Amino acid sequence: MDTARAERGSDFARLSRRIAQAGLLDKRPGYYAARIGLVSALFAGGWAVFAAVGDTWWQMPVAVLLAVAFAQVTLLAHDLAHGQISRSRRTSRIAGLLVGNLAVGLSYGWWMDKHTRHHANPNHEDHDPDVSPEVLIWSERQAAAARGVARIVGRWQAFLFFPLLTLEGVNLKVSSFRALRRPSLKNRRTEGLLLGAHVLAYLGAVFLVLPPGKALVFLAVHQACYGVYLGCTFAPNHKGMPVLTAEDELDFLRRQVLTSRNVRGGHLITTALGGLNYQIEHHLFPSMPTANLRRAQPIVRDYCRSIGVDYAECGLFASWGQALRHLHEAGRPLRRS
Incomplete structure (x- = not known):
């Protein structure tokens, strides 16, 4: 068994050397x-635009525009958390606090910890917080x-998935503030001050320009x-890729590749998804x-393909x-019961 694991582990080492030799791990400051x-x-x-449009219902399209802007800022925070932008952890952390906490109201420290655990064990029932059965369930084992x-929603969760996503922005903010109570969260005071400043500036700007109903x-x-x-x-x-359990013993390469899916598309898809359409490559590196x-x-x-590992790829829809x-x-088990 140890020999087999060593052989499998060497698969990623060989791939990593090819990637490094191609210069693809080098930073891209430009x-x-x-x-x-x-x-x-x-x-x-x-x-x-929000300030210029003023008190009118035409602010609703502006709300959609700002949602896109907030999402793109969040994707930048994601890249900062992975050290893609700067080699300096201190620089990445400071920028992450400004981009995450202050700009969009997302706790950079909390999200970074959560996302790191996801990367270590993607789609693992016991270790990946992204497949925790708090509201949605991801396997029949969780359903049982x-x-x-989760038991109520799980029956028809496929139909409720997109409606539930409308609450995800608020959920991230609530989770960010709840994380401030954790002693393990670094820079809690700074994070709290920046989150508070975001809420005051965000709500203050909206209610300053719009009356309460429109706001x-x-x-x-x-x-x-x-x-x-x-979402x-x-x-x-x-989502829709294999969900792992404690019985699944996979090396790093297979754990990342077999639980991830790439999304085909051109530059528009790459821009919209912040490069996460190349999810397999992102999880490996x-x-x-x-x-x-x-x-x-x-x-x-x-x-x-050369080592016989399935590589999943399909269109966005x-x-x-x-x-x-x-x-x-x-x-399905919940609908039966």
């Missing part, structure tokens, strides 16, 4: 300077043990669209700059379909 500039312009421009909200509708539209955007960005990557993932794909895909079918199948 790319990120341009991307940060464009996203900043979108974010600031969205708020400028489901209680409370509440604006907030609902903005947060709903923000949640759906993020549609992250859901295609792993989390610190690889987004701009290099496209070049890494043929190397990784050909290598996986097909990926959502697979995710929804998986959710419906996972909830």
